Amino acid sequence: xxxxxxxxxxxxxxxxxxxxxxxxxxxxxxxxxxxxxxxxxxxxxxxxxxxxxxxxxxxxxxxxxxxxxxxxxxxxxxxxxxxxxxxxxxxxxxxxxxxxxxxxxxxxxxxxxxxxxxxxxxxxxxxxxxxxxxxxxxxxxxxxxxxxxxxxxxxxxxxxxxxxxxxxxxxxxxxxxxxxxxxxxxxxxxxxxxxxxxxxxxxxxxxxxxxxxxxxxxxxxxxxxxxxxxxxxxxxxxxxxxxxxxxxxxxxxxxxxxxxxxxxxxxxxxxxxxxxxxxxxxxxxxxxxxxxxxxxxxxxxxxxxxxxxxxxxxxxxxxxxxxxxxxxxxxxxxxxx
Amino acid sequence: xxxxxxxxxxxxxxxxxxxxxxxxxxxxxxxxxxxxxxxxxxxxxxxxxxxxxxxxxxxxxxxxxxxxxxxxxxxxxxxxxxxxxxxxxxxxxxxxxxxxxxxxxxxxxxxxxxxxxxxxxxxxxxxxxxxxxxxxxxxxxxxxxxxxxxxxxxxxxxxx
Numbered sequence: 466x467x468x469x470x471x472x473x474x475x476x477x478x479x480x481x482x483x484x485x486x487x488x489x490x491x492x493x494x495x496x497x498x499x500x501x502x503x504x505x506x507x508x509x510x511x512x513x514x515x516x517x518x519x520x521x522x523x524x525x526x527x528x529x530x531x532x533x534x535x536x537x538x539x540x541x542x543x544x545x546x547x548x549x550x551x552x553x554x555x556x557x558x559x560x561x562x563x564x565x566x567x568x569x570x571x572x573x574x575x576x577x578x579x580x581x582x583x584x585x586x587x588x589x590x591x592x593x594x595x596x597x598x599x600x601x602x603x604x605x606x607x608x609x610x611x612x613x614x615x616x617x618x619x620x621x622x623x624x625x626x627x628x629x630x631x632x633x634x635x636x637x638x639x640x641x642x643x644x645x646x647x648x649x650x651x652x653x654x655x656x657x658x659x660x661x662x663x664x665x666x667x668x669x670x671x672x673x674x675x676x677x678x679x680x681x682x683x684x685x686x687x688x689x690x691x692x693x694x695x696x697x698x699x700x701x702x703x704x705x706x707x708x709x710x711x712x713x714x715x716x717x718x719x720x721x722x723x724x725x726x727x728x729x730x731x732x733x734x735x736x737x738x739x740x741x742x743x744x745x746x747x748x749x750x751x752x753x754x755x756x757x758x759x760x761x762x763x764x765x766x767x768x769x770x771x772x773x774x775x776x777x778x779x780x781x782x783x784x785x786x787x788x789x790x791x792x793x794x795x796x797x798x799x800x801x802x
Numbered sequence: 803x804x805x806x807x808x809x810x811x812x813x814x815x816x817x818x819x820x821x822x823x824x825x826x827x828x829x830x831x832x833x834x835x836x837x838x839x840x841x842x843x844x845x846x847x848x849x850x851x852x853x854x855x856x857x858x859x860x861x862x863x864x865x866x867x868x869x870x871x872x873x874x875x876x877x878x879x880x881x882x883x884x885x886x887x888x889x890x891x892x893x894x895x896x897x898x899x900x901x902x903x904x905x906x907x908x909x910x911x912x913x914x915x916x917x918x919x920x921x922x923x924x925x926x927x928x929x930x931x932x933x934x935x936x937x938x939x940x941x942x943x944x945x946x947x948x949x950x951x952x953x954x955x956x957x958x959x960x961x962x
Contacts, residue, residue, distance in 0.1 A: 546949060
C-alpha cells in the first residue's frame with residue numbers, strides 16, 4: 466500500500482507503535498519531506514504528550530470483598546467462619562491463626578461461635594460393631610492337609626464301595642420269595658414283564674423267571690441282538706400275551722393269567738429292582754478298582770494306605786480290612802457263605 | 803495379599819466400614835450387605851490391591867456401592883439448601899446424638915466426607931481418593947457441613 470494523503474495516519478500510528486520496517490520508514494520520511502504540513506502533524510505525534518493516556522493512580526479499596534478463599538468457594542462462609550473452621554481442621558496458616566486469635570480476644574461473640582464449631586466434631590459410636598466378621602473371613606487349608614484329606618476320602622470311598630458290593634452279594638444269596646416282577650428295556654425297545662411266583666405254582670417250571678435268571682439274562686443280552694430277545698419270548702410264548710402300551714416303540718409281554726392292573730409298576734417290589742440295577746456293576750471287578758484306586762492314591766500322595774482281604778475255603782470273602790496311617794477298618798462276613 | 807492379611811483387615815476395618823455405612827444409610831441390613839460386598843470385592847481383587855491401601859480400598863468400594871444403591875433406590879435427596887429447624891426432646895440432648903441426627907440432614911456427599919474426616923481422621927487427599935471428588939470439593943463440603951452443624955446445634959443451645 467502506497468502512502469497517500471488519505472491513509473498517512475495509519476502509517477504514523479504504525480511508526481510510533483514500531484510496526485513499520487526499515488523500507489516503509491524510509492518511504493514514510495520521503496513522503497513527509499514532500500508534504501511539510503503533514504510533517505508538522507507527524508512531529509505532534511512524536512511528542513506524544515497529547516495523545517498518550519497516563520494511568521490513573523486511583524485504587525479499588527474493596528479488593529478483599531472480591532477475593533475468594535484458597536479452596537473454599539462458598540458465598541455463605543464468612544471470613545471469620547473460614548478462619549474458625551480452618552483452625553478446627555488444623556488447616557490454618559500462621560498469619561491466619563494470629564488474625565483469629567486477635568478476633569477471639571476482641572470479640573466474645575466470636576468466641577462463642579468458635580466454641581460451637583468445636584462441638585461439631587463427630588465421635589464414632591464404639592458400640593456399633595460388625596457382627597459378621599466370621600462370615601467374611603476366609604480359610605485355606607495347607608496343601609499337606611488337602612492331600613491327606615483327599616487320600617482318606619478316596620480310600621474310604623473305595624472301602625465303602627466294596628462293603629456295599631459285598632452286602633449286595635449277601636442279599637443275592639438270601640434268595641427271593643414271594644411275588645417277583647422284573648422289568649427291563651432292551652436295545653430292541655421292548656419291555657418285558659416276567660412274573661414268578663415261587664409260592665404259587667400256577668406257572669410250570671419252565672415259566673419261572675427268577676431274579677437270578679433275569680440278572681443273568683440282562684448281562685448276556687445287554688449287547689446282544691434282537692433275535693435273542695425273540696428266542697426268549699418264543700420260549701415263554703404260550704404263557705404271555707403281547708399288548709400295545711402307550712409307550713413309543715415298546716411292547717409288553719404279560720402273563721396270560723394276570724390282568725393288566727396287577728402288573729402296574731407300583732406293585733413292583735423295589736428290592737428287586739435295586740439288585741437288578743446293581744447287577745450291571747457285578748460284571749466289573751470292584752475289588753480290582755478299589756485296589757487300583759488305593760495304589761494310585763498311594764503313588765500320588767505318597768501315602769501308605771492298604772486294602773486287604775481274606776478268602777474262605779469256598780472262595781468267598783471272609784474278611785476285608787483297610788488301613789491308613791494307623792487307622793484300621795475291617796469287616797467280617799458270614800463264614801457259611 | 804495373603805489370606806491372613808485379608809482376615810486381619812476384617813478384624814481391623816470391618817467395624818469402621820460398617821459404622822460409616824450405617825451412619826450414612828441408617829439401615830443395618832444395607833450396611834451389613836454393603837460391608838460384605840466390599841470385602842467380597844477385596845477378596846476378588848486381593849492380588850491387585852496394595853496391602854497398604856486396603857482400608858482406603860474398602861472405604862472407597864463401600865462408598866461407591868452405597869451411592870449406587872441410593873441412586874438406584876432413588877432416595878437421593880438434596881438437602882443442600884435446606885436448613886430445617888432442629889427438633890429435640892429433653893431426654894435426647896446428648897450432643898453426639900444431636901449431631902448424628904443433624905448429619906442425616908446433610909446431602910450425601912457432605913455426610914460422607916464429614917464422616918470420613920471425623921470418624922477415620924482422613925486427610926482431604928485421602929477423602930478425595932476414596933470419593934473421587936477433588937480436594938477442593940472435599941474441603942468445600944467439609945466446611946459447608948461444619949457451618950450447617952454449627953447452625954443446627956447453635957439453634958438448639960439457644961432453645962435450651
